[in-house]
Amino acid sequence: MDRKECEEDVLENKDHSFDFYRKIGARALLSRRPSGNAGHNGGAEWGFHRMTSSLPLGFVGQLGVPVEDEQVTVLHEYWHSLQHSFIQTTSRGNGQKYVPGERTRDSLLGPVWFGEGSAVAMAEITHAQLRASGELSAWGDGEWEWQSLEKRMSQKMSEVQASRNKCPAMANIEYSSQCIQSMGYSAGAWAVIFLLSEFSQDILLTEFHPVVEEKTWEGAFIHTFGMSSSEFYEKFDDFLELSLDDQLKLLSRY
Ligand SMILES: [Zn+2]
The missing domain is CATH 1.10.390 (Neutral Protease; domain 2)
Incomplete structure (x- = not known):
């Protein structure tokens, strides 16, 4: 990826971008309703596993999630x-x-x-x-x-x-x-x-x-x-x- 492609992917990719996951955590904290998502989102073409997660509410002690x-x-x-x-x-x-x-x-x-x-x-x-x-x-x-x-x-x-x-x-x-x-x-x-x-x-x-x-x-x-x-x-x-x-x-x- 060049920088432009990377920025598009990070911000605009609707289903698997960093921003997609960031918003899930932000919305959960704002609404006080637990919600989360995570995914293995490729990376094979670069030789690694690209794992993405929304804010892990349980790990950060938020909203009562175990x-x-x-x-x-x-x-x-x-x-x-x-x-x-x-x-x-x-x-x-x-x-x-x-x-x-x-x-x-x-x-x-x-x-x-x-x-x-x-x-x-x-x-x-x-x-x-x-x-x-x-x-x-x-x-x-x-x-x-x-x-x-x-x-x-x-x-x-x-x-x-x-x-x-x-x-x-x-x-x-x-x-x-x-x-x-x-x-x-x-x-x-x-x-x-x-x-x-x-x-x-x-x-x-x-x-x-x-x-x-x-x-x-x-x-x-x-x-x-x-x-x-x-x-x-x-x-x-x-x-x-x-x-x-x-x-x-x-x-x-x-
Ligand atoms: Zn799965």
């Missing part, structure tokens, strides 16, 4: 940087859309449910484990009590159950979809927990991501999990029909 909220966000974005670190191509693809068989960065990250769902699931699981082992201390400083992994995942499951009959199938959710939160992030997180249930917790790092660029997303999926994504969608639909108690059993290993 520190834990921010810790989970950091782990979530860090998972995106791990996903990206296995991809060498700098070809971006077309508008954050997953195209089966394509080897652009966007397509190698997979469908939104997978890219976001694995970031949510790995952040939640890792956060709970780091707290249990004492590596992350429990702050207890928020205005609301920090919930257990079981409770947080139960909440996500109720979002999924409330919207899955009204929304497009998880496989077809895009960032612009109205159902992105429930059917992208929350259903995706449960899908990844279900997917991991018969494998080691590290399977994405040890088996999936190392071959994704060579085999494409679908190829890496079949290589790692021994089934196609369409076969998986059917199994996951059956899983969603189970009782919450049965679904939560998958969390006992963490």
Whole structure:
């Protein structure tokens, strides 16, 4: 980038600029209503991860947001940087859309449910484990009590159950979809927990991501999990029909 391009990007880029994130924090403080956003916003063409965040209200002790909220966000974005670190191509693809068989960065990250769902699931699981082992201390400083992994995942499951009959199938959710939160992030997180249930917790790092660029997303999926994504969608639909108690059993290993 030259200076002019950089200034345009920093100030005028509507969705991912520094100014976009700055305004979120400013508005939250002004309205006294907690709000935040963060993202892994490229950088591959320069050889680094460009991470951006609005004011982390929990870290700065504002508006009663628990520190834990921010810790989970950091782990979530860090998972995106791990996903990206296995991809060498700098070809971006077309508008954050997953195209089966394509080897652009966007397509190698997979469908939104997978890219976001694995970031949510790995952040939640890792956060709970780091707290249990004492590596992350429990702050207890928020205005609301920090919930257990079981409770947080139960909440996500109720979002999924409330919207899955009204929304497009998880496989077809895009960032612009109205159902992105429930059917992208929350259903995706449960899908990844279900997917991991018969494998080691590290399977994405040890088996999936190392071959994704060579085999494409679908190829890496079949290589790692021994089934196609369409076969998986059917199994996951059956899983969603189970009782919450049965679904939560998958969390006992963490
Ligand atoms: Zn994300």
